[in-house]
Amino acid sequence: TSTPAEAPAGDKQAPAGEEQGGTDADADKPADKDGEVKVAFITQSLSNASQAYAWTQFQKYADDYGFTVTVFEEDYDAQNGVAAIGTCIAQGYTAICINPTDPSAMIPSFMEAQEAGIIVGMYSSEVPEGNEKYRDFMCGTDDYMAGEVAAQTLMEEFPDGVKVVQVGGQSGHSAQIKRNDGFVDTIKDTNITLLDSKDCGAWASEDAMAIMEDFIVAYGDEIQAVYCHWDVGATGCIEALKNAGMDDVYVIGVDGCSVGYDQVIEGTQALSIGQSFSQMTQDAFDNITKIMKGEDFDEVVWTKLDIVTKDTVNDFPYPEW
Amino acid sequence: MKRDISARFTRSLRNNLVLVGIIALIVVTAIIEPKFISSANLTNVMRQLWPLPFIALGMTFVIIGGFIDLSVVGMISLSGVVAASLINPLGQVGAILSGILLGGMMGYLNGFVLTTVGAMIQAEVLFITFGMSSIYTAIALLLTNAETLRIARSTKPYNIFTALGSGTVGMIPVVLIVFLVILVIMHLFYKKTLAGRSISLMGGNKEAAFLTGYNVKRSMRLVYTISGIMSGMGAVSLVSRVTTATATSGIGYETNAILCVVVGGTSLKGGKGSVIRTMLGVLLVVLLGNCMNLLGLSTFMQTVMRGAVLVIAIWLDNRREL
Amino acid sequence: MGENILVVKDVCKYFPGVTALDNVSIEVPRGIVYGIVGENGAGKSTLMKILSGVYEKDGGTVVFNGETIEHTTPIQALQRGLSIIYQEFNLVNSMTVGENIFLGRFKENRGMRGTHKKARELLDSIGSTINTYTMVGDLSASEMQMVEITKALSFDSKLIIMDEPSSSLTSEELKRLGIIINQLRDKGISIIYISHKLDEIFEYCDIVTILRDGRVIDTKPVGEYTRNEMIAKMVGRTIENEFPPRAHFVAEPLLEVRNLNTKKLKDINFTLHRGEILGLVGLVGAGRTEIIRALYGADKARGHKIFLRGKPVNIRNPKQAMRAGMGLVPEDRKHEGLILPFSVEGNITMASLEALTKYGIVNRAAERDIAKRQIDSLSIKTPTQTTKMISLSGGNQQKCIVGRWLEIEPDILILDEPTRGIDVGAKYEIYLLMNKIVESGGAIIMISSELPEVLNMSNRVLTICEGRITGEFKPEESSAEEIMERAIG
């Protein structure tokens, strides 16, 4: 039997007082352990297809960068994320890429991780304003932007104003909250009227469908557009509209997954706002490499959102998830 | 004499609280929001029901038998995923049948595990089925990698699914007709057959049933199998309705189904209950959601209301027996 | 303060269908041992439970230590100085011996250590070596009894009631009990001592009261009784026509049981004949119920052989027992017999449903007929056939269970305490039913704690003591005294 492996890198080398990882001083640090660079991907939930796909991207690019990658799942419970970061510290990980259920809840853990010399990267999500110092970088698109894009598209598409309903994701989840806030903040003082807005109990298309059906009863033909927080939920909305014989409603979904693409191609969904996880992952890996080498890096790397409509759908590779 | 009539009235009122609740709900909502009683909304409600009635139907048998089944979450998820993914290899009929069959098998497995380890009280059963649910969900996740399966992607025809999901005969959804047939069958099964009777005997008093020559363990496996089959059917109706399947689609149905059964007046102590009353419970719960949506109540308030209804329903049910 | 610690005057207690106590009066002086005897069901325990506040009395007065007591609760009784060792164990199995002795008095003893220390002292004082840290659930019945006694002693009591304290003691422990009783008497503490074992009564008691059917039959100093007189007064009944004439249809052997063993039973062998009523007699806890449950396949037993009509049969569960032609009316009506949320009809037809089922479907019309037939023939008093079982009286509930079996005409009907809690009239009807069954060629095994009932109804009686068959009698040819002697062991 083996004796326990060497004590975690962070544990040994991080005296309590040390401040802030990710600077030049730490450059040599992670590589010391038989050259293995361990990167953790901490995600809200692997039951969520987008996150499961993002994880495949981590695995795909890990070899190119010489990383070993592991995934941790929060299962939509921030406590699990905190526990995962603890494990990463114990195991001496080099870097963490995290897409947390609740970013603000992670700040204390980020402090610890940095104390232990671990590179902390936000992935597809940003920390609350004013807390930027607790993470080393952020890659991807924030869900808030998805909401903004949805609102902007509506403004372009309906310059004379439009009546829209919003079908939210699971109540209380960061994606739902940000996609909502981005949208609501942007349409303020515009000629877009938000007729009604409701969240789901879970990320379940039947929930979205039920809400949409009730919207149809309540508002009927007034509804000109639907903003649904995720493409699979949009499927439910589309089914509800189909059943009600309302074919000309402008449906917006977020995710850019294959379901969304299909619907855009079929013409039932007008717009899917996609995120390129492969790009995001590469950006994150680039940043980690740069930080390890002590090179300059961009603290925030925005990944462009894919605006997938019938006209642009062929510009993007068909998503693998 | 007058006292007698009024006493009888209060008693029947108390015994039919669900009906009273439903009527009150309809009247109040109709006054505030006239759209509620429009035909569009009626169709709407008839569509929104699914798959809850199936799940609640299965759960009724488990609860009448004196147990509880939290594994419906996993069973719905796995059955749904399997049914959706088998359309291509097996064709739609095969897919539907295998979804239902798989549900039955999982249910039987639950019953088998429970009788083998001798879990005979509700609390033991509660946690073991909870664990089984995790197992089924995990398998569904492993099969799909959490991806959403769309039946529209299948190369084989899937018109039965479409018919179940959104087809109507006149105003009545196809799935409702299918369900009513099943409901009648299950009602007759419960009322008329020996197997049905032995379920409620088991729920009423396991020891007495055992001493009178009933095979309690077999009845136990039976109720779980029924719950499994109903979860399978529910999963198929769910997949048809939303045209997608995911490995987590069963979440929340366990509490909702228990809510419907209890609100319908089937006692958690087991032994007595009614399949039809459960349907009233389903109706009340779904109408409540629908009303709150139409009245513009926030999602949050709806959660509060559901919890309050559950607590009050159980409390009243309990008082009725005191 | 008089010289009597306890004066009970004209106390009555009624249970549905039963008069458990009928104007009972006793006076217990200080510093003596007061014996109460009487057959099973005479009302001894009921009287004690009224004194200790478990039951509410329906009439009469109780004066304890000069204080007239209207209402009392178990804890108030204890605080006044009246403690009781209940007939049924009154211990928490999942707690230690020490804690059980001082249950609810943790604080007074300054915590766990004090509790165990005091418990140790008390146990030592009665010469018991039970470890105070043992779980009560792991103790033997006799050790539990010692714990109960210790618990009663732990209160600063003026009167200690012992309701059959010796029923599960070993002879060694019994000797120690005698010493304890003498010690207590010397301290001026009174004891009410209830037992079926007359030797003990004669050895320990000063005054003895005989109860029968809830009435005081006689009270005098123990020296003035002879043993035979006492037994005669306990069992002697003069009420006419309480039992129908005994049936005499005994024919060829129907059932043979060989080497039935369980944890509690040792080598049970007996034969049951067609047309016979076989009575099992024994004290509470002797193992009668265990015999019939094992026989019926409800409990696991090992190594036994059962022959039915000369052929070996295998009975591993009640279903197989039913197929072999047996039926069981269990002793605990509520927990083992009835389905309370069900209707009268549903309860009656339970056992016959299989026969009424064709292609899995129960013939409801036939079911209703059956229920109607049984309700009529047993004259079960119920508003309607669909009335809920829970609203029937005990006797009528019992008749439903008997009716359940009558319908399928089993060859062998096992009746465990068939008349418990049932009034005289209903009892008589059940006796008639029993005779009818044997008349038509069936056989009955009957357990009853009421000796006269067994003796008058049975063709043959087996006495059971501590899991063994200790004797076989023909009631016509033997006296009740003889039989009781064997049952006591």
Added chain:
Amino acid sequence: MNIKIASQRVWGTISKQGAVLAILVLMIMMLFFKTNFYTAYNWLDMLRSAAILEIVAFGVTVAVICGGCDLSVGGTLSFGGIAAILLINIGFPIWLAIIIAVLGGAFVGFINGFLVVHQKTEPFIITLGMGMLLKGVCQVLTDAHPLPSKVPAFMEISNSKFFASIPSLVVYMVILFAAFHYLMRYTSFGRNCYAIGGNYEVAEYSGIKVIPTKWAAFIISGATAALAGVLLASRMNTGSSVYGDNTGMLVNCGVVIGGTSFAGGVGGIRESFIGLFVIQILINCMSMLGLDSYYQKLFEGILIVTIIGLDCFFRMRKRESV
């Protein structure tokens, strides 16, 4: 001789508590892998991760020992944290906010106690409903947004370290463990709880005030859950309505896994600690080994079914033994 007795005792503990066995198996298994499982940091970290749920479990254990069960702790947990942060954000001193939050939890427990103890309803279903209701309340309070604390000092409570390396949460857990252990083992309240759960009637006859005691057990359970919620909110610097989503089921499950039976009267704080810790160790081991989280779910389910199932099985064997 002594060794024999000692080994018998060890074996007795193991066979009585499947969770201990499971922990041993996991610990031995981890010897064969090259991980940092066996480091002081990891163990402290595991303890810290487990701390919140453990604290909730201590309270729940009190209710379970009395023969109850409390599934509403998830809702109470969220509620406690949210209430504390709401109050702190509007300027209450931290200590006062914490006290009020804990009192709020106690009030929830009071209502549970009223329904379960006083009105004699089925505890698990009524507390399930209560949990749902509370979740709704939390959503209403926060608009379903996470609610960060505006006072930095609040965060210090759960995120500081004692003696340079021991996380404060671990210290709190140890203190509360000791307090609850003392309460249940060495006070008359605790012993009365065991008596009530062990045999309700006997407890009543022995002069124990059964209703107030059992009621108090629910109040303790609620207050503890709220306290844990405050600590969690401090740990996260945030209060949120989603924090308690899995807590109720998980904690009660852990308590049962530990060997505190729902029948009441047996088990204890130590057992519950182990029951929840085994889940934590399992998660930690699987994370260390980099196991896919779908497999984690699978193994969690298998663990629950196996341990509770074996428990039932041995109890059945004991009942039926010849």
